[in-house]
Amino acid sequence: KAGVTQTPRYLIKTRGQQVTLSCSPISGHRSVSWYQQTPGQGLQFLFEYFSETQRNKGNFPGRFSGRQFSNSRSEMNVSTLELGDSALYLCASSLVGLRDEQYFGPGTRLTVT
Amino acid sequence: EDQVTQSPEALRLQEGESSSLNCSYTVSGLRGLFWYRQDPGKGPEFLFTLYSAGEEKEKERLKATLTKKESFLHITAPKPEDSATYLCAVQAAGGTSYGKLTFGQGTILTVHP
Numbered sequence: 746k747a748g749v750t751q752t753p754r755y756l757i758k759t760r761g762q763q764v765t766l767s768c769s770p771i772s773g774h775r776s777v778s779w780y781q782q783t784p785g786q787g788l789q790f791l792f793e794y795f796s797e798t799q800r801n802k803g804n805f806p807g808r809f810s811g812r813q814f815s816n817s818r819s820e821m822n823v824s825t826l827e828l829g830d831s832a833l834y835l836c837a838s839s840l841v842g843l844r845d846e847q848y849f850g851p852g853t854r855l856t857v858t
Numbered sequence: 859e860d861q862v863t864q865s866p867e868a869l870r871l872q873e874g875e876s877s878s879l880n881c882s883y884t885v886s887g888l889r890g891l892f893w894y895r896q897d898p899g900k901g902p903e904f905l906f907t908l909y910s911a912g913e914e915k916e917k918e919r920l921k922a923t924l925t926k927k928e929s930f931l932h933i934t935a936p937k938p939e940d941s942a943t944y945l946c947a948v949q950a951a952g953g954t955s956y957g958k959l960t961f962g963q964g965t966i967l968t969v970h971p
Contacts, residue, residue, distance in 0.1 A: 749901075778959075787961055787962070787963045787964065788902070788945060788947075788961040788964075789961065790958055790959040790960070790961070793957075800957065801956075801957035801958055801959075802958070803958055803959070804958075835901050835902070837901070837902075843889075843890075843949055843957065843959055844889060844890045844907065844909075844949060845907075846904045846907065847892075847904055848904065849900075849901030849902050849903070849904075850901050851899075851900060851901055852901055
């Protein structure tokens with residue numbers, strides 16, 4: 746069965762712009778979570794969506810937002826980009842939530858200049 | 859604040875030389891402790907979930923154990939293909955961190971033939 750897909754794989758943006766990343770979960774998975782990975786901070790949890798509702802949220806500013814559609818696909822938006830937002834953004838899906846086995850996508854590499 | 863500390867930061871082993879990775883945690887109630895493996899340029903791959911102290915899980919050459927303060931990932935007779943970064947994460951069960959995932963910085967394992 747197809748894995749988690751993320752688009753685009755690479756992205757270059759300028760400070761102040763906004764960006765939208767997309768994640769398609771494994772078929773049948775209703776939970777989608779997002780993570781930011783940087784060399785300095787490691788892997789950090791952004792938020793989790795389940796059945797179109799945000800269920801858990803990490804400690805990130807309001808510039809980071811997300812949503813989930815009825816087909817479980819999810820998008821993450823970052824507004825007013827800062828240089829420090831340069832990172833690998835990972836999406837993961839699971840059947841029922843964070844306690845369940847999560848399957849990660851390959852990530853979107855965002856570079857902010 | 860929830861904290862996860864992994865040690866050592868890096869570990870070099872000879873093929874067949876068994877060892878252990880450590881994950882120490884402080885969390886407001888533990889919903890689950892997770893181990894992942896991450897290869898360069900890829901998203902993390904799920905290995906284990908542990909829910910309560912005393913629990914153990916095994917998969918091929920890997921065995922994960924859990925106490926009230928730490929978890930160990932034991933690697934028996936490792937092979938070069940076991941080389942990867944191993945990540946530990948905890949999910950909080952209470953307080954303001956309820957539901958959030960906190961990751962450690964990871965242990966970079968290199969197994970030489």
